[in-house]
Structures are given as C-alpha cells and as structure tokens.
Amino acid sequence: MKYITYLAIGIFFGIVMFKSEAASWFRIYEMFQFGSFHMYGIIGSALVLGVLGVQIIKRRNIKPMDGSDMSLQPKDKGVTRYLIGGIIFGLGWALAGACPGPMYVLAGAGYLSIWIVILGALLGTLLYGILKKYLPH
Numbered sequence: 001m002k003y004i005t006y007l008a009i010g011i012f013f014g015i016v017m018f019k020s021e022a023a024s025w026f027r028i029y030e031m032f033q034f035g036s037f038h039m040y041g042i043i044g045s046a047l048v049l050g051v052l053g054v055q056i057i058k059r060r061n062i063k064p065m066d067g068s069d070m071s072l073q074p075k076d077k078g079v080t081r082y083l084i085g086g087i088i089f090g091l092g093w094a095l096a097g098a099c100p101g102p103m104y105v106l107a108g109a110g111y112l113s114i115w116i117v118i119l120g121a122l123l124g125t126l127l128y129g130i131l132k133k134y135l136p137h
Contacts, residue, residue, distance in 0.1 A: 002065055014105045023102035023109070032094055081136075092121075 021027045022042050031039035056062070064070055093099045096117040098106060103121065106114040 005065070013101070014108055017102055017105045018109060023098065023105040025097035028093070028097050028102075092124075096120075 017023045020042060022039065027036070027039055030036045089099070096103075098114065098117060100121065103114055103118050107118060
C-alpha cells in the first residue's frame, strides 16, 4: 500500500511540475538569464515549505512512514564539498535545462532527448558511488 502512496505523490508532483512550467527548458533558461521571477518564485516557495516541513518533523518527532526509528540528523559542516557539488549541479542544470525532478517529468511528457540527460545523471551517480571512498570528507 505504501508504494501506491509514493506513486500517487510522485504523479501529483509531476503534474504540478509540468503545469507550473517548472519543467520547461524555456523557463529555466529565462531564470538563468534573470529574465523572469517565475522560477525563483517556485524555488523560493519550495524552500519555505521545506524549512517549515523539517521544523514540523523535528518538533513533533514524526517518524518515517515505514515505521523505522530514524530521526533527522545534523549534517557535516564542510563548505568545500557543498561548493564543488553545487557548482557541478548548477552546470549540469544549466547545460541540460533540467534538474533531477523535472528530468523524469519531461520523460513522462514524452521528450525523448531527456533520456540522454537521465543516462548522464545515472552514470554520474554511479561514478560518485565508486569514487566516494576516495574523496575527502
């Protein structure tokens, strides 16, 4: 039953992404050209909702849906890895015109060329998994 819940949430998220034009290459290009507030408004709204959601989870000590006893843990405070990762992410986003969420939305909408980007993202993730133990923490 939980997989149906995840699937329903994913489909709803995809519809919202597509209808809000957050998956539109033109909207993303427009954002990187500082030509419109549209994408900044979407990202800002997501940021605010995310911060509020995490605060609610922390304060009410909400457990995961699978019933495990995990809680949110603080992350390491390293600047370098976040800076390098952010630059790589941003460059990929600017070159592909899509970050991970909209990639799958665009695939579902029938844009076949996005599969090249998805393949690149999966290969990059695999490469990171292989090299992770050799990277500085």
